[in-house]
Amino acid sequence: MQNKNESLFRHLFNTTVLVSALGYFVDIYDLILFGIVRVPSLTDLGIKGDELIKFGVYLLNMQMAGMLIGGIIWGIWGDKRGRLSVLFGSIFLYSAANFANAFVTSVDMYAILRFVAGVGLAGELGAAITLVSEVMTKETRGYGTAIVATIGVSGAIAAAIVGDLFSWHTAYIIGGVLGLILLIMRIKMYESGMFKSLQIANVGRGKFLKLFTSKDRFLRYAYCILIGLPIWYVVGVLVTFSPEFGKVIGVNEPIVAGKSIMFTYLGLIFGDFSSGFLSQIMKSRKKVIGIFISFTSVFILVYLFVNGLSLTLFYTLCVLLGFSIGYWAVFVTTASEQFGTNLRSTVTTTVPNFIRGSVVPITLAFEALRHSLGMIYSALIVGIVCVGIALIALYKLKETYGTDLNFFEDI
Secondary structure, eight states: OHHHHHHHHHHHTSHHHHHHHHHHHHHHHHHHHHHHHHHHHHHHTTOOTTHHHHHHHHHHHHHHHHHHHHHHHHHHHHHHHOHHHHHHHHHHHHHHHHHHHTTOOSHHHHHHHHHHHHHHHTTHHHHHHHHHHHHSOTTTHHHHHHHHHHHHHTHHHHHHHHHHHSOHHHHHHHHHHHHHHHHHHGGGOOOOHHHHHHHHSOOOOSOGGGGGSSHHHHHHHHHHHHTTHHHHHIIIIIITTHHHHHHHTTOSSOOOHHHHHHHHHHHHHHHHHHHHHHHHHHTOHHHHHHHHHHHHHHHHHHHHHOOSOOHHHHHHHHHHHHHHTOOHHHHHHHHHHHSOHHHHHHHHHHHHHHHHHTHHHHHHHHHHHHHHHHHHHHHHHHHHHHHHHHHHHHHHSOOOTTOOOOOOOOO
16 A cells, blocks of 8 residues: 555656646746736836726736637647647746836836736646646546646745735746746656657647537537636636625725735635545546535625625635635646547647636626626626536536546547
């Protein structure tokens, strides 16, 4: 038993898993860091008052556009040129953009660089999960992807600490340095054997539009995206607007959005670790996702309808919400396992970026309902819709635990 455990430990904490995890760490670091340094960086550029929100949304939308476009580019590239090439190209682009972010002199320059950084970041998670899924055995890959997500999400904590201790210029430079160090570490990584076999097979690969030409493929793809809706509902609505919700539900002290984000991601760390390992123990991805979506539903109701919380209890609730949406690792692993080797990178890279993009229609729906229904009931309705759609999509997906990934899509 001891030899078996030692073998598993060595298998999990190998170069591929750890360096892939650190790539996602840098991804999350940058995403959270922008939210933390948004106000001081824009203030230094001469932006004041209500324009801080206006230009903050502009920059966020530019970053999101970069991630959506980058997700497609890197996903296709990963299936055509290799998973490892994406990990090298994406981190180089991100690092260069982050260094340049530290020296911006105008909002338009800032926006262009946030777009470029978004394109670079878009490739990290999908390529990492694809590579780890393919190099590990079908019995252990759930552990590997859980470690990638757990270490990666902790980048949010690092961003909160760095953003608090250093100027926004220095914080961006640190992100760029982390990326370059990671680039050097990746020299020792190896391409997956499944991709190498794909290179000599006479099959189409990386054809993004083929996801929409077959009803079966399109539905599998759509279901993979939709099961993630509750995650970005919680982050995009409940956590982002936590100061406003705090006033409505009677929290006894002002809430700091940055702290709400930090505590939510702290919960995510434990959630990703637990969901990934639980999916291995239960030998089911679907059951674990269902359990965590159920947890999310409960904590949404507590968040919206339990009034008079102390500030400590509110931040504790943020941790619990973060834990409940911590099925991100299993969610992305499931997407990877649903598709053949010739489309796997395309799917695994685009799915998390598309679900991140869902925060736009989710927040727009919340804002449209808020004026007539108020904060609580508009959030409740949007939450019910997101959870309901996710559960239906989960029911429609096939179980993929233990699936042999060495197969091709007929495209």
